[in-house]
Amino acid sequence: xxxxxxxxxxxxxxxxxxxxxxxxxxxxxxxxxxxxxxxxxxxxxxxxxxxxxxxxxxxxxxxxxxxxxxxxxxxxxxxxxxxxxxxxxxxxxxxxxxxxxxxxxxxxxxxxxxxxxxxxxxxxxxxxxxxxxxxxxxxxxxxxxxxxxxxxxxxxxxxxxxxxxxxxxxxxxxxxxxxxxxxxxxxxxxxxxxxxxxxxxxxxxxxxxxxxxxxxxxxxxxxxxxxxxxxxxxxxxxxxxxxxxxxxxxxxxxxxxxxxxxxxxxxxxxxxxxxxxxxxxxxxxxxxxxxxxxxxxxxxxxxxxxxxxxxxxxxxxxxxxxxx
Amino acid sequence: xxxxxxxxxxxxxxxxxxxxxxxxxxxxxxxxxxxxxxxxxxxxxxxxxxxxxxxxxxxxxxxxxxxxxxxxxxxxxxxxxxxxxxxxxxxxxxxxxxxxxxxxxxxxxxxxxxxxxxxxxxxxxxxxxxxxxxxxxxxxxxxxxxxxxxxxxxxxxxxxxxxxxxxxxxxxxxxxxxxxxxxxxxxxxxxxxxxxxxxxxxxxxxxxxxxxxxxxxxxxxxxxxxxxxxxxxxxxxxxxxxxxxxxxxxxxxxxxxxxxxxxxxxxxxxxxxxxxxxxxxxxxxxxxxxxxxxxxxxxxxxxxxxxxxxxxxxxxxxxxxxxxxxxxxxxxxxxxxxxxxxxxxxxxxxxxxxxxxxxxxxxxxxxxxxxxxxxxxxxxxxxxxxxxxxxxxxxxxxxxxxxxxxxxxxxxxxxxxxxxxxxxxxxxxxxxxxxxxxxxxxxxxxxxxxxxxxxxxxxxxxxxxxxxxxxxxxxxxxxxxxxxxxxxxxxxxxxxxxxxxxxxxxxxxxxxxxxxxxxxxxxx
Numbered sequence: 001x002x003x004x005x006x007x008x009x010x011x012x013x014x015x016x017x018x019x020x021x022x023x024x025x026x027x028x029x030x031x032x033x034x035x036x037x038x039x040x041x042x043x044x045x046x047x048x049x050x051x052x053x054x055x056x057x058x059x060x061x062x063x064x065x066x067x068x069x070x071x072x073x074x075x076x077x078x079x080x081x082x083x084x085x086x087x088x089x090x091x092x093x094x095x096x097x098x099x100x101x102x103x104x105x106x107x108x109x110x111x112x113x114x115x116x117x118x119x120x121x122x123x124x125x126x127x128x129x130x131x132x133x134x135x136x137x138x139x140x141x142x143x144x145x146x147x148x149x150x151x152x153x154x155x156x157x158x159x160x161x162x163x164x165x166x167x168x169x170x171x172x173x174x175x176x177x178x179x180x181x182x183x184x185x186x187x188x189x190x191x192x193x194x195x196x197x198x199x200x201x202x203x204x205x206x207x208x209x210x211x212x213x214x215x216x217x218x219x220x221x222x223x224x225x226x227x228x229x230x231x232x233x234x235x236x237x238x239x240x241x242x243x244x245x246x247x248x249x250x251x252x253x254x255x256x257x258x259x260x261x262x263x264x265x266x267x268x269x270x271x272x273x274x275x276x277x278x279x280x281x282x283x284x285x286x287x288x289x290x291x292x293x294x295x296x297x298x299x300x301x302x303x304x305x306x307x308x309x310x311x312x313x314x315x316x317x318x319x320x321x322x323x324x
Numbered sequence: 325x326x327x328x329x330x331x332x333x334x335x336x337x338x339x340x341x342x343x344x345x346x347x348x349x350x351x352x353x354x355x356x357x358x359x360x361x362x363x364x365x366x367x368x369x370x371x372x373x374x375x376x377x378x379x380x381x382x383x384x385x386x387x388x389x390x391x392x393x394x395x396x397x398x399x400x401x402x403x404x405x406x407x408x409x410x411x412x413x414x415x416x417x418x419x420x421x422x423x424x425x426x427x428x429x430x431x432x433x434x435x436x437x438x439x440x441x442x443x444x445x446x447x448x449x450x451x452x453x454x455x456x457x458x459x460x461x462x463x464x465x466x467x468x469x470x471x472x473x474x475x476x477x478x479x480x481x482x483x484x485x486x487x488x489x490x491x492x493x494x495x496x497x498x499x500x501x502x503x504x505x506x507x508x509x510x511x512x513x514x515x516x517x518x519x520x521x522x523x524x525x526x527x528x529x530x531x532x533x534x535x536x537x538x539x540x541x542x543x544x545x546x547x548x549x550x551x552x553x554x555x556x557x558x559x560x561x562x563x564x565x566x567x568x569x570x571x572x573x574x575x576x577x578x579x580x581x582x583x584x585x586x587x588x589x590x591x592x593x594x595x596x597x598x599x600x601x602x603x604x605x606x607x608x609x610x611x612x613x614x615x616x617x618x619x620x621x622x623x624x625x626x627x628x629x630x631x632x633x634x635x636x637x638x639x640x641x642x643x644x645x646x647x648x649x650x651x652x653x654x655x656x657x658x659x660x661x662x663x664x665x666x667x668x669x670x671x672x673x674x675x676x677x678x679x680x681x682x683x684x685x686x687x688x689x690x691x692x693x694x695x696x697x698x699x700x701x702x703x704x705x706x707x708x709x710x711x712x713x714x715x716x717x718x719x720x721x722x723x724x725x726x727x728x729x730x731x732x733x734x735x736x737x738x739x740x741x742x743x744x745x746x747x748x749x750x751x752x753x754x755x756x757x758x759x760x761x762x763x764x765x766x767x768x769x770x771x772x773x774x775x776x777x778x779x780x781x782x783x784x785x786x787x788x789x790x791x792x793x794x795x796x797x798x799x800x801x802x803x804x805x806x807x808x809x810x811x812x813x814x815x816x817x818x819x820x821x822x823x824x825x826x827x828x829x830x831x832x833x834x835x836x837x838x839x840x841x842x843x844x845x846x847x848x
Contacts, residue, residue, distance in 0.1 A: 072711030077633040100638070101704050270700060271707055271719050284551040288572035 037318040047310035054304050058114035065107035066095070070272045076102045081285070084292050097292040099281060105292060108278055109300050115274040117304070119189055120255040124247050126193035131200025132236075132243060138201065139208025140231050150205070153198045161195040162260055168194055169266050188267055192254050199250070200243055207239035241319055248312030252305035259301060275301045345541035346845050348828070350838070351554055351566040354694045354724050355521045355547035360503040361477035362432060363493040364728065365439045365756075365769070367592075367744055370475050371837035372545065375526060377477035377509035380407055380426065381470045385831050385842070387748060389470055393421065393478055393510060402465040402790075403448075409456040413533045415480045416507075416514040423452040428481035430460075434765075437494030439732075441765025442756040443476050443746075446787060465788040471747040483508040496732050512536050512841040513543060521547060521725075526840065538843040549694050549723065558583060558823050564845065565828055567838070568697055569821040571640040577823045586822045586832045589644070593651050593753075594696055594742045596706070596813040598622060601773035605737040607688035607718070615685060616737075616772070622810040624675040627668045628713045629706055631815060638701045643816040648803060649743070649753050651817040653834060656750025656786075656799035661807065664814075672713045684714025689738045691719065692727040696742045697818045703740055731771050739771060742818070744835045750799045751786050758806055759783045774811035 029035055038044050057064050068074060080102040083090045090097060096105040138149040156164065172187030211217060212235070220230050259276025261267040268274050273281065275297045282294025357364050361373040382392035394407040413421040427450050434444035446466045451459045462469060484490050489503035507515040510533070513526035526543040528536070546563065548554040551570040557563045559580055569577055569585050577583050598616040599605055605614050615621045631645040647664040650657050676684060691703035700721040707717035717738075731739050745752035760775035761767030766783075782802035789795040806812070820836055830843040 072708040072717075075708040075711075077630060077637050077705050077708065080637040100701055101708060102637070269719055270704055270721050271717070284570060285572055286552055287555050287576045289576075290572070 034318055038314070041314055043310055044314040047307040047314070050303055051307040051311060054113055054300070054307065055117065057110045058117050061107070061110040061114050065104075065110045066093075067104040067107040069103040069108040069111055072271060078102070081290055081293070083290070096296050099278065099293045100285065103273075105278075105296050108273060109275070109297060112273055112275045112278050112297060113300055113304065115268060115272070116255045116258055116276070116301070119185070119192065119258040119274070120251045123189045123192035123196065123254045123258075124250050126189065127196035127250070128200055128243060128247055130193065131197035132204050132240075134197070135201035135204025136208055136231055136236060136239070139205040140212055140227070140235060146205070149201065153201055156195070156198045161257060164195040165191040165257060165261060166266065169261060173266075184269060188258065188261065191261070192257050195257070196250055196254060199246060203242050203246060204239050207242060208235055211235050211238050245312055245316045245319065248308060248315060251312075252308045255301070255305060275304075346539050346847075347542040347544060348540040348565065348840065348843055348845055349544045349546070349563040351546045351548045351557060351563045353547070353549060353551070353554065353568060356524060356545070357495065357725070357728070358493045358500075358504045359507045359515060359518055359524075360489070360493040360501075361479070361509075362438045362440050363504070364495055365442065365475070365746075366728070367836050370746070371839075372524075373477060373507070373509075374511065374837065375513040375543070375840045376507045376511045376515055377479060378511045379474050379476050379478060380409075381473045383474055383833075385833070387833065387835070389474070393426075397470055400459070403462045405460045405462075405469055406453070407458050407460065409458065410533060411456055413510050414531055415483065415510055416529055416531075417480070417483060419480055419482050419508075421478070421480070421510055422455045423458050425478055425481045426450065426458045427452050428484070429476070429478045432479065432484070432490065432492060433476055435491055437497070437499060438492040439495065439768070440476060440492075442752070442768045443472050443765075445755075445765030446472075464784070465790065467788070467790045468747060468749055468751060471749055472752070475746045478510065479503070480508050495729050498729065516542075536841045538841055538845075540840055540843050540845060543840050555823070558825075561825070565822065565824045565830070565838075565843075567820075567822045567836075569823040571642050571697065571821065574640075574642075574821055582826050584824060584826055586820070586824065586830075587642070588820045588832055588834060589651070589653065590744070590818055590820045590836050591651050591653055591748065591834050592696070592742045592744045592836065593646060593649055593817055594643075594699075594702070594740065594815045595649060596625070596815065597739050597741060597770075597772040597774075598625070598812075599734070599737045599772045600811075601775070605687060606735065607737045609686040610681075615679065615681060615687075618679045619810055620675040620679040621681070622813070623665065624672040624679070624713060625710065625715070626672075626810055626813045627665050627675070628672040628715075629709045629813065629815070630667050631664060632667065634702060634705050635816065638698050638705050639816070639818070642697070642819040642821070645816045646814050647807065649757060649806070649812060649814055650745060650750050654745050654748055654750055654753070656796060656803075658800050658803060661800070661803060669712050676713055676715075681714070684716065686716040686718065687737050688718040688720060689740075690727065690731055690736045691721045691740045692724045693721040695724045695727070696740075697821075699740060699742075702815065706740075734771055734773070736771065740815075741769070741771070743769065746835070748835070750803075751783070754779075754783045754786065754799070754802055758802075758811060772812070774806075774809070776805055776809055776811070779805045779809075779811075 079098050080100050082094055082098045084097040085092050085095050094104045098104055099108065134149050138146040168191040169187060172191065176183055217230060217234060220234055258267060258274060259279065262274050262276030262280065267276060270277060278297035279294050282297065285293050352368060354368065356369055356372040359373065361377045378392045380392060380394040382390045384390045393410050393413065395410050397405055397407045400406050409423060415421060430444060430450040433440040446462050447460055448463045449461045453459055487502035489501045493500055493504045505518050512529055512532045514529045516527045517523065517525040524545040528541045548557060554566055555570065555573045555577065558566050558577065574585050577585050600616050602614055604612060635641060635643050635645055645664060647662050648657060689703060689707065691700055693700035703719055703721060707719050710717050730736065743753060743757055755766055756769045758770060758774060759767045759780050761770050761773050779802055782798055786795055786798045786802065789798055820832060822832055827846045828843060
């Protein structure tokens with residue numbers, strides 16, 4: 001908190017007189033509108049806390065989780081389908097119960113969340129890179145390039161995301177028939193990211209069209225800066241704002257898409273279940289009263305998706321000058 | 325409205341209700357793969373097409389042989405059988421059925437792409453004697469020939485020619501033809517609508533040659549892959565009959581007032597197979613050699629599997645662990661040989677080390693997830709068991725639409741399969757599942773190509789042995805050879821569980837076939 005006090009303790013008048021050193025990046029951040037808006041928004045703080053707990057558990061699953069559900073050798077089939085610890089037949093060994101293969105649900109949640117988050121982040125990163133590059137190119141170059149890229153976008157938008165993802169995933173598995181481990185994972189990420197880039201491309205193109213005709217770009221052109229450099233150094237930073245917001249909204253969407261794919265049985269292998277796989281497997285046991293197998297992974301997914309989504313919403317509001 | 329018109333209206337409404345067709349809505353976990361009765365030798369496939377296409381010989385409710393398209397049969401010599409065909413039978417399109425159709429159908433089922441070669445292989449020739457008599461000659465004496473013919477559907481020669489469907493649909497190569505989507509048989513039901521993976525509708529054939537016991541006019545068959553959804557459909561009354569009831573939901577379905585679950589022992593044996601032919605496995609990290617060629621490795625896998633835990637936890641006790649490739653109820657089952665090697669992780673580890681894999685190895689396993697009861701869960705449990713002896717299983721579970729073509733092409737190293745001998749006789753399992761594969765049909769489902777000449781020799785002897793006692797001895801000896809080799813790893817016999825609305829009365833056969841002609845739907 002020191003930087004905040006320091007800068008607030010320096011009124012403008014004295015600043016002009018005594019010439020304080022310029023505040024550092026952190027100081028500027030904590031003094032800025034963004035931090036204030038964050039501090040005063042209980043939703044944002046709450047969402048961050050929840051997201052932090054989820055990400056922490058996912059990142060440090062090895063340390064935090066009581067069992068390793070992906071290590072098949074440690075699974076006890078005889079412990080399968082035990083209810084949570086507080087139920088009559090529950091065991092303290094498995095706090096949230098076990099699934100049909102004797103996996104500890106609590107540990108499976110953490111490992112599964114890691115898988116889901118990894119897929120979400122990796123695929124969003126890939127779609128951002130792809131979408132921003134193509135959108136920038138389309139907006140800046142214009143003409144036929146623009147028309148071509150945008151028609152590809154339109155075509156992609158005409159298909160539901162899940163269908164495109166299924167298609168790419170199917171092709172991926174046809175090319176690598178026995179894909180497992182990282183290869184299956186890569187195919188999955190590719191499938192999801194190739195369905196998500198369109199939105200970025202369209203957003204970035206729109207912003208680029210606006211920025212392209214502004215004075216600073218024209219000035220850069222006049223003094224002979226290469227087009228690629230203008231795109232990278234001048235236009236890109238100015239169009240990145242909306243992209244960041246879109247990305248925070250897309251992360252949960254990607255996680256849910258992965259869950260859907262795994263739910264359909266084309267995602268990650270059944271021996272290392274993601275949240276989506278856990279929910280699918282558990283759903284079969286709903287009628288027989290073994291609710292914990294599907295409810296807990298479902299809650300976890302809701303928690304992650306909701307918290308990241310709320311953060312994205314808040315960020316959109318905070319960064320949008322028109323909403324202030 | 326005066327009294328007369330009311331009466332008239334009521335009468336009309338009643339007549340309408342009486343005339344309304346009785347519809348039976350059936351759901352299964354998976355779809356019937358094709359309408360072509362020669363395309364896949366699988367229970368659901370054969371069971372469904374049997375309502376449309378008929379064979380020469382059928383089975384009654386007690387599983388005993390019954391005449392269908394053949395009225396009687398006899399042997400004129402040890403290798404020649406004479407079948408008298410039923411007269412006056414017509415295909416659905418009106419073409420009369422005769423001996424040419426029989427000759428054609430046998431040729432078709434023995435040809436390229438057919439999955440029924442296991443049935444046609446022992447047959448040397450099929451000859452037309454006159455329009456309503458055929459002679460079937462076998463290569464060697466084959467006393468159970470009529471038993472094997474129950475799954476071989478008779479198709480119309482004329483129709484197949486007109487529709488360019490002379491050759492069977494080939495599941496392995498993905499070749500389709502008209503017979504996949506249309507049908508023209510002699511059976512009690514005709515195909516009205518076929519939407520693969522969605523809906524298949526059969527309607528009553530009112531020109532059927534026999535009296536139909538049941539009262540179903542229309543059968544709507546829907547595949548519902550998701551267990552919970554299928555149960556929900558039954559509970560909500562959206563469907564009348566479904567199969568299989570997921571084991572975890574048996575109690576739930578039973579406790580609902582108007583539903584019931586029919587359970588019974590099934591003849592099906594679930595087992596694991598291993599590629600024992602290739603010099604290097606297709607999907608393993610062991611290069612330059614095939615670990616499954618070593619009996620110690622196969623035994624290690626066998627002994628590492630905790631079958632009792634699978635029975636109690638995965639199968640909820642609705643399975644019978646087995647040491648044999650055929651179950652009780654199949655002719656040739658040996659009760660005293662049904663002893664599994666003990667579950668022993670330490671012994672398995674030791675065997676694996678002796679074979680030269682002290683720290684195990686990696687191999688891919690293929691498994692269906694909508695074919696047998698809890699198939700994917702069994703495979704996961706097996707993978708977990710094998711992890712304890714250091715074997716890393718890369719498990720691939722998938723729907724049977726993609727699973728069967730893959731393993732039938734033998735694109736697998738380690739797989740799970742289930743088998744019901746269609747003849748209710750051990751010879752079928754010996755011949756199709758265990759004997760060395762040949763291009764004639766022997767070993768067509770021996771997908772890991774286990775091979776022992778001694779076993780092949782015994783299979784040939786069993787085929788032509790007429791004396792029951794001697795035959796049983798031969799079967800016994802053959803099974804002993806296979807058991808000593810650990811050619812396959814038998815797991816268990818699963819139980820049947822059909823869920824049905826109480827207004828439906830039907831017959832459940834131990835080979836898990838459902839004949840719509842025996843189903844009655846009572847109006848409430």
